[in-house]
Amino acid sequence: MILLTRKADFSAAHFYWNPAWSEEENARVFGKCANRQGHGHNYTLEVTVAGEIDPVSGFVVDLKQLKDILEREVVSVYDHRHLNFEVPEFEHVIPTTENIAVAIWRRLEGKIEHAKLHRVRVYEMPDLFADFYGEGA
Numbered sequence: 001m002i003l004l005t006r007k008a009d010f011s012a013a014h015f016y017w018n019p020a021w022s023e024e025e026n027a028r029v030f031g032k033c034a035n036r037q038g039h040g041h042n043y044t045l046e047v048t049v050a051g052e053i054d055p056v057s058g059f060v061v062d063l064k065q066l067k068d069i070l071e072r073e074v075v076s077v078y079d080h081r082h083l084n085f086e087v088p089e090f091e092h093v094i095p096t097t098e099n100i101a102v103a104i105w106r107r108l109e110g111k112i113e114h115a116k117l118h119r120v121r122v123y124e125m126p127d128l129f130a131d132f133y134g135e136g137a
Contacts, residue, residue, distance in 0.1 A: 016029075
């Protein structure tokens with residue numbers, strides 16, 4: 001089995017806010033990230049797939065197909081969007097780095113032919129990222 005990773009980038013805005021909490025509690029827990037106007041990040045996405053090398057092509061997966069899937073399922077949906085207001089999966093979920101990784105996994109699961117989704121890593125900043133290995137991991 002080989003693990004293959006493809007990267008993609010997108011820019012998006014978000015804020016952290018729990019509607020069940022008071023404004024004071026949101027400010028205490030989330031600090032300046034609770035500003036409802038939001039703030040932006042240049043995210044880096046790494047998607048790792050696992051599979052066997054095709055003896056004819058030498059690939060685990062068609063690289064153009066993987067790039068196209070990431071573009072269609074993630075980049076075109078998230079790039080230059082306000083995640084809280086424009087991306088359906090964050091209507092009732094706080095768009096933390098962790099929740100973004102889970103949401104991307106769910107968008108990609110079952111859509112990559114001839115390989116199994118192994119890991120989704122989302123970098124919010126160079127020194128902050130979240131890894132997700134699937135619902136049953």
